[in-house]
Structure formats: C-alpha cells, structure tokens
Amino acid sequence: MKAITIEGATKNFGPVQVLKGIDLAIEPGEFVVLIGPSGCGKSTLLRMIAGLDDLTSGSISIDGRRVNDLAPKDRDIAMVFQSYALYPHMTVRGNMSFSLKLKRTASQAIGRAVANAANLLGIETLIDRKPRELSGGQRQRVAMGRAIVRKPKAFLFDEPLSNLDARLREQMRFEIRKLHRDLGATSVYVTHDQIEAMTMADRIVAMNGGIIQQVGSPLELYDEPANLFVAGFIGSPAMNVLSASCIRTGAGTELRLGASTLAMVERGLDGVSVTLGIRPERVRLATADSGIAAELVLVEPTGLGTVAHLNLGGQLLKLFTTERPRISAGETIYIRVEPDDIRLFDPETGVRI
Amino acid sequence: MQGPDTRRRLLWIAHYLAVGAYVVVALFPLFWLLKVSVTPNSLLYSEGVRLWPSTMTFAHYVSVIRHTDFPLFFVNSTIVSATTAVLTTLIAAGAGYAFSRFTFRGKFWLVGLMLVTQMFPLVMVIAPIFRLFAPLGLTNSLTGLIVIYTAYNIPFAAFLMQSFFDGIPRELEEAAMIDGATRFGAVRQIVLPLTLPGIAATLGFTFTAAWSELLFALMLNSRQEATTFPVGLLTFVSKFSVDFGEMMAAGVLALIPVCVFFLLIQRHLVTGLTAGAVKG
Ligand SMILES: Nc1ncnc2c1ncn2[C@@H]1O[C@H](COP(=O)(O)OP(=O)(O)OP(=O)(O)O)[C@@H](O)[C@H]1O
Ligand SMILES: [Mg+2]
Numbered sequence: 001m002k003a004i005t006i007e008g009a010t011k012n013f014g015p016v017q018v019l020k021g022i023d024l025a026i027e028p029g030e031f032v033v034l035i036g037p038s039g040c041g042k043s044t045l046l047r048m049i050a051g052l053d054d055l056t057s058g059s060i061s062i063d064g065r066r067v068n069d070l071a072p073k074d075r076d077i078a079m080v081f082q083s084y085a086l087y088p089h090m091t092v093r094g095n096m097s098f099s100l101k102l103k104r105t106a107s108q109a110i111g112r113a114v115a116n117a118a119n120l121l122g123i124e125t126l127i128d129r130k131p132r133e134l135s136g137g138q139r140q141r142v143a144m145g146r147a148i149v150r151k152p153k154a155f156l157f158d159e160p161l162s163n164l165d166a167r168l169r170e171q172m173r174f175e176i177r178k179l180h181r182d183l184g185a186t187s188v189y190v191t192h193d194q195i196e197a198m199t200m201a202d203r204i205v206a207m208n209g210g211i212i213q214q215v216g217s218p219l220e221l222y223d224e225p226a227n228l229f230v231a232g233f234i235g236s237p238a239m240n241v242l243s244a245s246c247i248r249t250g251a252g253t254e255l256r257l258g259a260s261t262l263a264m265v266e267r268g269l270d271g272v273s274v275t276l277g278i279r280p281e282r283v284r285l286a287t288a289d290s291g292i293a294a295e296l297v298l299v300e301p302t303g304l305g306t307v308a309h310l311n312l313g314g315q316l317l318k319l320f321t322t323e324r325p326r327i328s329a330g331e332t333i334y335i336r337v338e339p340d341d342i343r344l345f346d347p348e349t350g351v352r353i
Numbered sequence: 354m355q356g357p358d359t360r361r362r363l364l365w366i367a368h369y370l371a372v373g374a375y376v377v378v379a380l381f382p383l384f385w386l387l388k389v390s391v392t393p394n395s396l397l398y399s400e401g402v403r404l405w406p407s408t409m410t411f412a413h414y415v416s417v418i419r420h421t422d423f424p425l426f427f428v429n430s431t432i433v434s435a436t437t438a439v440l441t442t443l444i445a446a447g448a449g450y451a452f453s454r455f456t457f458r459g460k461f462w463l464v465g466l467m468l469v470t471q472m473f474p475l476v477m478v479i480a481p482i483f484r485l486f487a488p489l490g491l492t493n494s495l496t497g498l499i500v501i502y503t504a505y506n507i508p509f510a511a512f513l514m515q516s517f518f519d520g521i522p523r524e525l526e527e528a529a530m531i532d533g534a535t536r537f538g539a540v541r542q543i544v545l546p547l548t549l550p551g552i553a554a555t556l557g558f559t560f561t562a563a564w565s566e567l568l569f570a571l572m573l574n575s576r577q578e579a580t581t582f583p584v585g586l587l588t589f590v591s592k593f594s595v596d597f598g599e600m601m602a603a604g605v606l607a608l609i610p611v612c613v614f615f616l617l618i619q620r621h622l623v624t625g626l627t628a629g630a631v632k633g
Contacts, residue, residue: 052527072530079531085524089546098542099532146532 001064003028003154003186004049009058011044011210018044020210021058026188031180034190035197035233036207042190043082045207046156049188050079063153073102078147079156082163084139086131086146092118093127096145117145120179137168148179154186161196173199194234198222206230224343228350231277231343237307240283242315243347244276255342258313260292263339274353275345280307280320282341291334298329310335383608390414390601397597413602422577423603426585430564431610433495433581437502438560441510445555446548448507449514450540454523467508475505479572486573493576501573502563510555517551518544553618560614564607582607 004026011019018041026032034042047053049060051072059068067075078099087095093114100110118124121141131139140160147155157176161169177200180187191197197204198218206213206221206229214226218234225231231239244257246269253270254261262276286292294310294317305322310333319335327333344353389397390413392406400406417423451457452464482501483492491497521544529539567583574580582603589600 050527050531052530071535072527073533073535075531077531079528081524081528083522083524085522085528087525087529087543098529102533102538146528150532 001028002026002061003030003063004188005059005061005064006045006049007059007061009045009048009060010056011041011048011053012056017056018210019048019056022210022212024205024212024215026186028186029184031177031187031189031200031202032205033197033201033203034188034205034207035192035194036213037192037233040207041210042192042207043158046079046158046188046190049154050077050156051075076153077156078150078152078154080143080147080158080160082159084131084143084160084163086139086142088131091128091130092123092134092142092145095131095142096149098146099150113149114145117149120148120182121145121175136163137172140164140172144176144179148183151183152185154188157187157189159191160189162191162193169196176200194236198234204234206233208233224352225277226352228275228277228345231345235279237280237318237320239277239279239343240317241345242276242278242312242317244274246270246272246274255344257292257315260313262292262337263342265344269344269353273347275347275350277343277345278337278341280318283317283319283335283337285319285321285323285325286334286336288334291336293332294335296327296329296331296333299327308333386601386604389597390605392598394598413598414606417599417602417606421585421588421599421603422580423582423585423606425578426580426582427606427610429495429578429580430582430607433498433502434560434563434610436499437506437563438556440499440503441506441559442514442552442555444503445507445510445514446552448511449516450518450544452511452515453518454526467511470505471508475568479568482569483573492573493579494574495579497573498563498566498570498579498581501569502559502566506559506562510559513555513558514548514551517548517554521547553620557615557618561611564611 002025004024006022006024009019009022010017022045024032034045036042044053048055049062051067051070055068059066061067062075062077087098090098096114096117097110100113105113114127115124118127121144123138123141123145126134126138126142131142134142140163143160160176161172164172173196176189189196189200201218203215204218204221205215208229214221214230216224221230221234225234225239228241232241242257244255244262246265247254247256248270252264253267255263255265255274255276257276292312294312296308297311297316298309300307300309301324305320306324308319308321308325308327310317310319312335317335345351346353388405391409391411392400393408393410393412396406396408452460486492486497486501489497491500525543525547526536526539529543530536534542565583566581570581570584571587574584586600586603586607589596589603
C-alpha cells in the first residue's frame with residue numbers, strides 16, 4: 001500500500017489554475033523532495049496533502065484512505081512551515097506538547113515524548129523559553145520538534161531551511177536526513193534549492209507551472225533529464241544548452257555544433273535542428289590536434305575547481321574541472337566531449353529526444 | 354563632532370516640547386473640571402482666573418451623591434456601557450475574524466454596507482429609531498439603549514477587530530489545525546490569547562463610546578429610572594442658571610468608571626504578543 005497517493009489533483013484559485021493534474025504515489029518511509037521554481041505550486045500541493053487547501057478536482061489518499069473531505073486534524077500528518085509558525089505565547093515545551101495534549105495523552109507520556117524529541121534535536125536547555133527568545137536556527141528545531149513528538153503518518157516540510165544561513169542549512173540538511181533514517185517516516189519535502197533536493201531525496205519530483213516534469217532518483221534527474229526544464233534546474237553550474245544541427249554526410253548523420261562534428265547520431269534526425277545539453281564537468285580540456293577551439297571569456301575559481309566560460313562559435317559554454325589549469329581570459333583553448341555525455345532535446349518542446 | 358550631536362539634541366528637545374504641548378492642551382480641560390469641582394460656590398466668580406482656588410471644598414461631591422439621582426444614573430450608565438462593550442466586542446470579534454480569514458459571497462457588499470451605516474449623522478436616524486422602538490417597548494428602557502449602541506458600534510469595532518486578526522499569521526491556526534485542533538479550537542487556544550490587546554482595545558473603545566453618548570439617551574429615554582449619566586449632567590443646566598460646581602463634581606465622578614475600566618484592560622493594551630511566531 002502506498003503511503004500517499006495523489007491522483008489527477010488540480011487546484012484553481014479563481015480563474016487561475018495553479019496545479020494542472022498531479023499524479024504521484026509515495027512509498028511508505030520514502031523521502032520525497034518536491035522541487036521547482038517559485039510559484040510553481042509546490043506549497044499548494046503540500047497544503048492540499050495537509051488538508052489546508054481543498055482540491056478543485058482529483059483525489060488524495062493517505063494509507064489507502066481517501067482524505068479529500070477529511071479535516072487536517074484527522075489526517076494524522078505533521079507539517080513544518082517555512083515561517084515555523086510557532087505558538088508565540090507558549091514555551092518550547094508548550095509548543096511541542098500542544099498536539100499531544102489535544103489527543104489527551106497522559107502527562108507522563110507527554111513529558112517523555114517532549115524530552116526525547118528535545119534530546120534528539122539538542123534543544124533540552126531551551127525547553128522553557130518562549131519562541132521570541134530563540135534564534136532562527138533554534139526556532140527551526142522547535143518546529144521540527146513539534147512535528148516529531150507526534151509520530152505522525154507523514155511529515156510535510158515546506159522549505160524549512162530557507163530562512164537559515166548557508167552553514168546552518170548544511171547542518172540541518174544532515175540532521176533532517178538522520179532523523180528520517182531514525183524515524184523512518186514518510187516525508188514530503190518542498191524546496192527550490194536543488195542542492196537540498198539532490199542531497200536529501202530518495203526521489204525528486206521536479207515541478208514547473210503546476211505540472212510534474214519528472215520523477216526519479218536524484219542521479220536519474222541529473223544524468224537523464226526528461227526535458228530542458230529539469231536539465232537546467234538540477235545541477236550547478238547548470239547544464240550547457242546549445243543549438244546544434246544534424247547533418248547527413250557519407251559517414252552517416254553527424255551532430256554539428258557550428259563547423260565541428262561532435263558525434264554521430266541516428267539516421268532519423270537527418271536535417272533536424274536540435275538543442276544539445278551537456279554538463280559542464282563533462283566538457284574536457286583537450287590538445288590542439290584533437291579538440292575544438294573555443295575562446296576563453298571568463299575564468300571563475302570556486303576552490304573546489306574552476307569554471308571556465310567559453311565562447312564557442314558565438315554560443316556560450318561552461319566547462320568545469322577540478323584540476324587547476326593555468327588558463328586566463330582571452331586565450332583560445334581546446335575542448336572535447338564524449339558522445340555518451342551528450343543529451344539531445346527538441347528545441348520546440350524541450351522534450352528529450 | 355559637535356554639529357550632528359547638537360542637532361540631535363535640539364531635535365530631541367523639539368520632540369518633547371511638541372509632546373508636552375499636546376499633553377497640556379489635552380489635559381487642561383480635565384484639570385479645569387477638577388478645579389471647578391472643588392471651588393466653593395462663593396469663590397467661583399469672585400477670585401478671577403486662578404489655577405487653584407484659595408480654599409477647597411468637597412461640598413459639591415457630597416451634594417451630588419446625597420441629594421441628586423446621580424448614583425442611579427451612574428448605575429444605569431455602567432449597566433448600559435458594560436453590556437454594550439461586551440456584546441459589541443463578542444459580535445465584532447466574530448465578524449472581524451470572518452472578514453480577516455474567509456472569502457465569501459457578498460463580503461464586498463457587506464463591508465460596503467457597514468461603512469455606509471457609519472456615514473449618516475445620528476440625528477437623521479433618531480426619529481425612525483424612535484418609531485421602531487416605541488411599539489417594541491424599547492424606549493424608556495436600558496435595553497433599548499444597549500440595542501442601539503451595540504448596533505451602532507459594531508461596524509467600527511468589527512473593522513478594528515479585523516485589523517487585529519490580520520496581524521496574526523494565518524499559519525499559526527493552520528499549524529494548530531494540523532496538530533489536531535478544530536478551527537474553533539485553534540481560534541480559542543491560539544488566536545484568542547494573541548488577540549487580547551485587540552479585544553481590550555475594542556472593549557475600551559465601545560465602553561467609552563457608550564458611556565459618553567448623549568443623543569440617543571436623551572431622545573429615547575425620558576423617565577428618570579432609565580436616564581444615563583450624560584443626560585443627567587444636563588439637569589444641572591436650568592433655565593436660569595448653571596450649577597457649575599455640582600456639574601463638574603458629577604463629571605469627575607463620571608470619569609472614575611472609565612478610569613477603572615481602562616486600568617482593568619490596560620495590561621492587555623500592549624502589542625508585541627506575536628513576537629517570535631514567525632521568522633525574524
Ligand atoms: N490563496 C491564493 N489565492 C490566489 N492565488 C494563490 C493563492 N495561493 C497561491 N496562489 C498562487 O498559486 C501559485 C502557486 O503558489 P505556491 O505557493 O504553491 O507556489 P510555490 O511553488 O510554493 O512557490 P514558492 O517557492 O515561492 O513558495 C502562485 O502563482 C500563487 O500566486
Ligand atoms: Mg511555497
């Protein structure tokens with residue numbers, strides 16, 4: 001049985017359709033990350049799972065039970081809001097025990113559950129403070145604590161780390177994953193940060209414009225993007241996108257970028273213009289005799305490696321290498337790409353060929 | 354550096370002078386009220402303009418309490434004002450919450466209608482109200498006053514409450530509902546404690562409005578038993594003279610319930626209760 005099943009879910013706000021038919025099945029214990037640009041409907045989908053927004057059409061089931069008409073309180077899910085939404089007039093303890101009190105849990109059991117959760121999150125010493133006496137990172141932990149004391153069927157996270165600084169974000173990323181490993185609860189995590197998605201997800205759901213673009217493991221999305229949107233959204237520096245054409249020659253059909261032949265492609269593509277995608281780290285430095293000449297526009301050292309921005313026959317191309325080549329802007333350098341590393345897309349629809 | 358420092362000090366002085374001037378202007382009539390109430394009748398016109406009379410007397414107070422119906426008017430006013438304040442605030446809280454949180458058909462027109470009711474001068478509606486109230490037995494009764502005050506104060510109070518609800522992040526209720534509360538439960542346990550300043554302000558505003566209302570009280574009620582304090586004050590103005598001393602003494606006494614009321618609610622009249630709810 002699936003933990004959460006979403007079938008044909010749509011959502012209209014007035015005349016605007018923000019979700020245009022979402023189908024998604026989430027396995028028990030899975031950590032699913034919803035990713036997409038701002039305004040694509042991630043929060044709306046999450047709120048519909050939580051029961052905070054109604055569906056316009058379609059259905060949502062939790063543990064095999066249709067929950068369309070079930071109030072949030074009866075869905076047994078926990079949610080961590082982007083703004084944390086801590087109850088300002090209650091202490092950390094009050095915040096964390098609120099849900100258990102509503103369920104009329106015995107007070108010893110509440111005490112134990114709160115102590116456990118506080119311990120797990122390292123906030124034991126803050127337990128009697130009010131939210132206004134906490135830092136952003138501490139509030140974030142309390143919000144997490146409020147969710148985990150309940151042992152719910154599923155956790156929903158709406159960009160829980162977006163208000164934290166980079167350092168803390170990295171640490172919390174790790175801790176949320178660890179928590180998930182320890183608790184094993186089904187989790188749906190919304191973010192627009194592709195690094196969070198790559199590092200945390202069992203499966204990534206990439207969304208754009210209210211439509212799911214691709215569902216798969218992080219590496220699937222990285223290596224085999226289903227369309228140009230996913231190709232451009234996942235990975236940093238982003239995948240190179242260039243226009244190329246397929247030309248029939250005596251040897252077969254060649255994929256040409258300007259005057260250079262990059263690879264041989266199937267016969268069917270004769271005479272077609274395509275969009276070519278290649279990851280910056282798959283563009284390699286070569287020697288003058290075997291490579292394609294490109295003009296070096298800009299060199300960015302990142303510490304981990306070097307990003308070189310190249311001008312290749314009027315199109316921009318990025319190259320990433322962890323070696324530290326001695327190159328500088330204005331030079332002409334030579335590059336090569338492996339045919340296996342090339343992804344082709346339809347320039348009109350953006351769909352992978 | 355000398356320049357900016359002096360400049361800041363001058364600004365600071367100007368700021369406090371302005372505030373001070375405002376306070377003096379606002380409080381001077383109250384001071385005069387107090388002064389006249391303790392001035393013996395014999396000195397009222399004989400001493401010229403003085404800040405404080407040469408001898409003080411509480412005779413006016415004694416006579417107001419002993420020999421007039423003012424104690425009765427006070428009780429009437431207190432009953433009317435307190436009931437109005439509580440009723441209005443209850444209803445306004447419900448309406449304000451709905452305006453703040455829900456979208457529903459006709460909301461625009463409802464809000465518009467409530468605004469329109471605030472545009473007419475009271476004098477215009479007194480005659481029709483009287484015609485409506487008389488057959489219902491609501492004239493010459495405190496109930497009638499409570500009904501009309503409540504009705505008349507609800508629009509403003511509802512908008513006031515709405516602005517307080519607007520200040521409370523919706524996500525707090527949503528979090529509570531996900532935590533297992535019903536909407537009503539979320540409002541009671543999360544929103545209500547955070548709206549106490551708003552409720553206190555609305556109570557205070559309505560109480561004072563009802564306490565000092567004169568027009569309806571004068572026109573709808575003529576019997577002594579149903580007279581409120583502002584109407585009672587007018588009885589000191591006779592055709593031939595005005596008994597300033599007693600009138601002022603009654604006025605000072607009338608301030609007491611309002612002061613007590615504000616003392617009771619002032620604890621809640623502080624903002625900043627939602628600090629820490631959301632990021633920041
Ligand atoms: N209550 C609402 N009324 C009208 N439109 C809404 C409402 N809530 C959201 N929208 C619209 O729906 C779209 C999707 O919003 P949503 O909050 O789901 O985006 P998101 O993917 O979470 O974006 P972000 O990353 O910025 O949080 C947006 O275009 C937004 O303007
Ligand atoms: Mg969002």
